Amino acid sequence: MKVLVTVKEVAEVDDEFTIDGLDVDESYLEYDLNEWDDYAIEEAVQLSEANDDVEVVTVTVGPERADETIRMALAKGADRALRVWDDAIAGAEFLDPGTKAQLLEAVVEEEDPDLVLTGVQSGDDAFGATGVALAERVGYEWAAVVNDLEHDVEANDSSVRRELEGGVEELTDVEGPAVLTIQTGINEPRYASLRGIRQAQRKPLDVQTLDDLGLEESVLETSVDLTSMYEPESESDAVIWEGSADETAGELASFLRDSGVVEG
Amino acid sequence: MTVLAVTEHRRGELRDPSFELITAGRQLADDLGGELHLAVIGGDVDGYADQLNREGVDAIHTVAEGEEFNHDIYTQAVTAMAEAHEPDAVLMANTVNGLDFAPAVAGQLDVPLVTDAVDFDASGTPEITREQYGGKVETTVDIEADQFALTIRPAEWAKAEGTGDAEVAAFDFDLDESAVRSTVTGFEEVGSGDVDIADADILVSVGRGIEEEDNLPLVEELADALGATLSSSRPIVDNGWLPKNRQVGQSGKVVTPDVYIAIGISGAVQHVAGMKGSDTIVAINTDPNAPIMDIADYAIVDDLFDVVPELIEEFGGEAP
Ligand SMILES: Cc1cc2nc3c(=O)[nH]c(=O)nc-3n(C[C@H](O)[C@H](O)[C@H](O)COP(=O)(O)OP(=O)(O)OC[C@H]3O[C@@H](n4cnc5c(N)ncnc54)[C@H](O)[C@@H]3O)c2cc1C
Numbered sequence: 001m002k003v004l005v006t007v008k009e010v011a012e013v014d015d016e017f018t019i020d021g022l023d024v025d026e027s028y029l030e031y032d033l034n035e036w037d038d039y040a041i042e043e044a045v046q047l048s049e050a051n052d053d054v055e056v057v058t059v060t061v062g063p064e065r066a067d068e069t070i071r072m073a074l075a076k077g078a079d080r081a082l083r084v085w086d087d088a089i090a091g092a093e094f095l096d097p098g099t100k101a102q103l104l105e106a107v108v109e110e111e112d113p114d115l116v117l118t119g120v121q122s123g124d125d126a127f128g129a130t131g132v133a134l135a136e137r138v139g140y141e142w143a144a145v146v147n148d149l150e151h152d153v154e155a156n157d158s159s160v161r162r163e164l165e166g167g168v169e170e171l172t173d174v175e176g177p178a179v180l181t182i183q184t185g186i187n188e189p190r191y192a193s194l195r196g197i198r199q200a201q202r203k204p205l206d207v208q209t210l211d212d213l214g215l216e217e218s219v220l221e222t223s224v225d226l227t228s229m230y231e232p233e234s235e236s237d238a239v240i241w242e243g244s245a246d247e248t249a250g251e252l253a254s255f256l257r258d259s260g261v262v263e264g
Numbered sequence: 265m266t267v268l269a270v271t272e273h274r275r276g277e278l279r280d281p282s283f284e285l286i287t288a289g290r291q292l293a294d295d296l297g298g299e300l301h302l303a304v305i306g307g308d309v310d311g312y313a314d315q316l317n318r319e320g321v322d323a324i325h326t327v328a329e330g331e332e333f334n335h336d337i338y339t340q341a342v343t344a345m346a347e348a349h350e351p352d353a354v355l356m357a358n359t360v361n362g363l364d365f366a367p368a369v370a371g372q373l374d375v376p377l378v379t380d381a382v383d384f385d386a387s388g389t390p391e392i393t394r395e396q397y398g399g400k401v402e403t404t405v406d407i408e409a410d411q412f413a414l415t416i417r418p419a420e421w422a423k424a425e426g427t428g429d430a431e432v433a434a435f436d437f438d439l440d441e442s443a444v445r446s447t448v449t450g451f452e453e454v455g456s457g458d459v460d461i462a463d464a465d466i467l468v469s470v471g472r473g474i475e476e477e478d479n480l481p482l483v484e485e486l487a488d489a490l491g492a493t494l495s496s497s498r499p500i501v502d503n504g505w506l507p508k509n510r511q512v513g514q515s516g517k518v519v520t521p522d523v524y525i526a527i528g529i530s531g532a533v534q535h536v537a538g539m540k541g542s543d544t545i546v547a548i549n550t551d552p553n554a555p556i557m558d559i560a561d562y563a564i565v566d567d568l569f570d571v572v573p574e575l576i577e578e579f580g581g582e583a584p
Contacts, residue, residue, distance in 0.1 A: 136371035144364035175445040185502035223409040249574035
């Protein structure tokens with residue numbers, strides 16, 4: 001059985017930053033593996049450890065810089081990795097979920113996985129749509145926001161829990177092949193061991209271009225365009241207590257006493 | 265020119281976003297100059313249609329197929345409805361179930377999808393306002409298409425009121441049973457336990473800023489010194505440092521204490537969903553731009569490891 005895990009390198013913004021055009025200025029961005037994808041990788045690796053002959057392949061759409069993130073996934077136990085990128089993709093203004101789903105569709109067609117795991121959302125643009133959009137494109141069944149998974153490798157069926165709002169979970173049976181979008185907390189993602197990191201250097205990491213995937217540049221055309229980015233006007237009317245830690249703590253303490261919520 | 269908004273219900277009750285969808289849907293329909301239609305799928309559709317018949321709704325299409333949300337049925341029904349009525353926009357809620365079927369509807373209709381809108385202006389080319397980087401920046405995206413799909417953030421629009429005179433009619437379509445490949449088998453409540461954080465008058469709530477499980481006694485000590493209850497954001501629970509019944513937020517508990525002290529919590533939308541009704545919100549955070557600052561009444565922009573020990577001391581406790 002083959003499990004394909006989509007992974008993304010996401011950008012995190014420093015506390016102070018400036019915006020340059022349509023993105024935060026590069027010098028204020030730090031890159032890391034998307035939190036939700038970390039759980040998806042762990043779920044796949046656990047499946048491969050619990051069953052014979054489960055291959056875990058990761059795929060990312062991203063520039064060369066993302067190799068570091070992918071190596072992390074390989075170090076945690078993925079068998080091999082694909083990275084989709086070329087100049088045309090680099091030049092595309094905006095990769096909306098529809099576009100990403102088309103790129104990933106080509107990978108699914110090539111790899112023919114039995115199960116695809118994605119994160120619920122990516123921490124940066126938070127569309128939360130790529131996994132289900134991909135499922136729809138490739139004709140797989142799916143489940144979104146999965147926080148518990150039991151997978152029957154023989155039948156390729158899954159019993160999942162979907163985490164709804166307000167502490168309610170839905171129990172759902174899903175026929176494979178399926179795409180499941182994985183929620184944080186489903187497992188405990190492992191740290192990459194030193195041995196894992198060494199092994200990861202020797203695992204295959206293929207870069208595929210649009211051409212390799214049999215796609216035309218026109219897949220990058222989208223009717224959704226990012227048109228502006230700005231710092232939201234602060235709605236804050238918070239009273240900011242200033243000073244040293246003992247002064248600010250003193251202010252908060254007085255407030256709590258004065259408002260009568262705390263005695264003493 | 266129509267907008268088709270897809271309502272949500274669970275276990276016999278319409279969910280709040282259904283009524284928010286009416287408000288947002290009316291706004292979108294006004295922008296586009298057209299009608300607002302609602303889709304109601306599964307369960308007691310006539311009963312739901314009655315409740316949804318509020319001011320601003322022009323038509324309600326019901327599909328009595330299935331009891332609860334099933335994305336295969338929803339996707340098929342909404343797609344068929346959109347093909348029959350050709351709405352300019354299909355509007356859905358950015359809820360967990362919204363995430364489970366909106367992308368499929370957009371795919372089936374081959375239209376662009378933008379999720380988690382916090383605002384929009386569709387009087388010209390539809391321009392959608394969203395957030396990025398955990399709410400630190402806002403973006404606008406334009407949609408250049410005749411038809412599009414959009415999900416709206418819960419609780420950003422008011423719930424529609426008033427009584428309407430919408431036309432209610434059953435929508436007939438042939439459900440392809442063979443394409444229903446997922447089955448909802450039940451529901452379970454999780455996260456109950458010894459403590460109900462929803463009962464607390466004062467919550468000391470801790471987030472990822474605490475860094476390590478070993479640092480947790482620091483905030484526990486503060487909670488003790490204040491006679492407060494300890495709660496947390498999601499990562500603390502995901503890490504197994506606190507049980508699920510302590511989690512505040514969309515997938516945790518909704519709390520409304522007199523005072524909510526958010527320590528090292530950024531204020532992600534799913535967290536805020538659970539605590540914005542607190543009387544007074546105090547944030548302790550090193551980041552002056554953290555979204556929690558937008559809803560805080562009082563804030564200390566400083567390192568929690570400096571401030572919390574001082575605070576414990578103020579109340580006669582001893583920092584661990
Ligand atoms: C479907 C779905 C449901 C979700 N449900 C929930 C939910 O119910 N509840 C929930 O909380 N989240 C939920 N989330 C997750 C949510 O999106 C955020 O990931 C989460 O709330 C972030 O938690 P945090 O604020 O503790 O961590 P972060 O966002 O990492 O914030 C940590 C904060 O600590 C500050 N900090 C760091 N060090 C210090 C220091 N030394 N002193 C002071 N401040 C410091 C940082 O500046 C930062 O603001 C959900 C997500 C999804 C997709």
